[in-house]
Amino acid sequence: MLGLPEQIKVCLFDLDGVLTPTAAVHAAAWKxxxxxxxxxxxxHAGGPFVPFSVRDDYPAYVDGxxxxxxxxxFLASRHIELPVGSPADPPTAQTVHGLGKRKNEILLARLRAGGITAYPGSVRYLRALAAAGAGRAVVSSSANCAQVLTAAGIDWLxxxxxxxxxxAREHLAGKPAPDTYLAAARELRAEPRQAAVFEDALAGVEAGRAGGFGFVVGVDRIGHADALLAHGADITVPDLAVLLEPGEPEPGKSGPGEPE
Structure with missing residues (x-):
């Protein structure tokens, strides 16, 4: 099915970096x-300032x-300990949740300033899956997933x-644990072996491998194909449109369930 093994019936997609180019915005906000x-x-401590590296620190400690x-x-990688705090902490709090809240404020400001557009190749692939009747789910650790999907115009897909x-509601462990992907497969009434996982993050492909999914596609937009393969991807592609067979008719601009 559309460049995937025959047993695959449903497709489970990460959001940032796979469907929308928000990974770069996330990385910039983290930095x-x-x-x-x-x-x-x-x-304050009188020590050297070693900045956060988008190239090295983001994929290793944060992405996915x-x-x-x-x-x-990331703090553990720098041997820094902070109180965990709580989700109610303000973005000024020097806690794990406070820093996370600050990052999200920066992210939302950047998204409002720049808007969101889905990758054209990803939209083509999602449309082809919809036309083929394949099950589809988005699996994201983002708290802003619904807003991003709606803004990019791909929520209907x-x-x-x-x-x-x-x-949070179902107490699912985050990636690299496979729990969220397993939950998506259950929602689509599929066994893990019948599901393909599409991920650009190392933690995400690890989740796909740990969950026993039938196929793990590493989406390599930043030149880390070898790392994706080493962490559990079966193949890597630079864009989802690569999986569309040459000459295969693409669905038109309207699709089942698409708003007029």
Whole structure:
């Protein structure tokens, strides 16, 4: 089915970096937040300021993880301990949740300033899946998943959404645990072996492999194909449209369930 093994019946997609180019916006927001925190900490302690690296730190410690887990993971890499705090903490709080809240404020401001557009190749692939009657779900650790899907105009193409709100309500562990992807497969009434996972994050492909899914597609938009394969991807592609067979008719601009 559309470039996937025959047993695959449903497709489970990460959001940022797979369907929408918000991964770069996320990375920039993390950098702005962490750099301000690290610079202030270095100034007070009299030590060197080593900035957050989008190239190295973002994929290794933050990308694909729930927000608080990303904060904890990066701080641990710098041997920094902070109180966890609570989700009610303000963005000024020097806690794990406070830093996460600050990052989200920066992200939302950047999204409002720049808008959101889905990757054209991803839209083509989602339309082809819809025309073929394949089950589709988005699986994201983002608390802003619904807003991003709506703003990008692709919410109608993804009938099932497992995001940060669902994970919190159902007590699902975040990636690299497979829980959120397993929940999406259950919603689509599919066994893991019948589902393909599409991920650009190392933690995400690890989740796909840990869950025993039938196929894990690593989406490589930043030149880390080898790392995606090493962490559990079966194949890597630079864009989802690559999976469309040459000469295969593409669905028209209107699709089942698409708003007029």
């Amino acid at each position: 702005e937040m962490f750099d301000a925190f690290l610079e202030r900490r270095a100034r 993880r729930p927000r608080a887990d990303g904060v904890r993971s 993804l009938p099932v959404r497992i995001d940060a709100a669902v994970a």
